[in-house]
Amino acid sequence: MKILYHHRTASRDGQSTHIEEMIGGLRANGHEVWECAPSVGGQDGGGGGSAGWVGRLKALLPKPLYELAEVAYSLVAYRRLVHSIRERRPDGIYERYNLFLLAGIWAKKRFGLPLILEVNAPMAIERAEYGGLALPGLAKRLEAYVWRRADWVLPVTEVLAQHLVSVGVDRRRIQVIPNGINEAHYRNLPTAEEAKRSLGLEGRLVIGFTGFVREWDRLDRIVAWIARQPVERNVHLLVIGDGPARAEIERCAADLKVADRLSFTGAVPRARVPELSMAFDIALQTALVPYASPLCLFEYLALSKTIVAPDQPNHHEILSHGVNAWLYDPADPQGIEKALETLATDQALSARIASAARDVIADKQLTWEQHARRVAGLMNAGLTKGAGAAS
Known part of the structure; x- marks a missing residue:
């Protein structure tokens, strides 16, 4: 199976570890995987902060403008996704969820591809509580829009799965896949x-x-x-x-x-x-x-x-x-x-x-290869029944 792994992460921390290990697990299971993502703009030394120009932009712009810039970035990400899909002809998209990132849903609808969405946090809540949000209403609406339209949503805990259900995601399309080890x-x-x-x-x-x-x-x-x-x-x-x-x-x-x-x-x-x-x-x-x-x-x-x-x-x-x-x-x-x-x-x-x-x-089968096997099974199920059911 050919899988396009889409994300917006540009830092070198636990997020990048998850990305690298899931891609490695999928490849170890015999699948072709291509990454569609921004270039890493800098090293954060494991700090978990924004890398390179992203961090500088965040520091310079007023918060409402930065959040609108994040929404606008979806157009950039969408163009990159369209190019990758036309070039690679994947069977499906695996996306690491990020707030204000709409490109994966748009590409899924345009090309009729199954989309699996990995969710590590309720970002609208997390950023409101820890980083602050100037546009919380918009953030929550767009978050729910993305979650409800993915073919499968993969929260990392059952606690997070319950939150997904509370905002309208069909429980039948939720599969909990925690972190793991290599x-x-x-x-x-x-x-x-x-x-x-x-x-x-x-x-x-x-x-x-x-x-x-x-x-x-x-x-x-x-x-x-x-x-x-x-x-x-x-x-x-x-x-x-x-x-x-x-x-x-x-x-x-x-x-x-x-x-x-x-x-x-x-x-x-x-x-x-x-x-x-x-x-x-x-x-x-x-x-x-x-x-x-x-x-x-x-x-x-x-x-x-x-x-x-x-x-x-x-x-x-x-x-x-x-x-x-x-x-x-x-x-x-x-x-x-x-x-x-x-x-x-x-x-x-x-x-x-x-x-x-x-x-x-x-x-509990907590290796990345075992997690990747589950992801591939869900992707295959999406291909079998045809993508678009969650559109």
């Missing part, structure tokens, strides 16, 4: 002790976090908890990544006189993250929006680490408390600290949870 990245890794030795952390109980560190991750709480631990526990916080909250976390560690118990690797190539993460004894999944499917969670499972995560519905879709993870109450001011205390003092419990973690990948 098994090739988890072969021939060092042991935990070897990984610790390479980082100068031999003999320490390592609490680990991977990703772009922001204020809401509240790693300062972890530093404060470490400062209260007996010296003989030898607890250490290892952060694989960087971010705007780094300076404050390092300042907190210095103030509490535990700077020697905190390490940041800084931004590292994604290929190195698994080998470095093998040094973790306990892996942190910090607070996040209720509809998310965080990449690092699946990586922790693949590494067979003891996971500490907030007790919330999207995690219940993947994790079981006390079996393959330890879930804490995010509303409890000491929730994550209590979880760490429990696992730090009960090594047998921690070991049992870590041992069960890796099985989740196989039990």
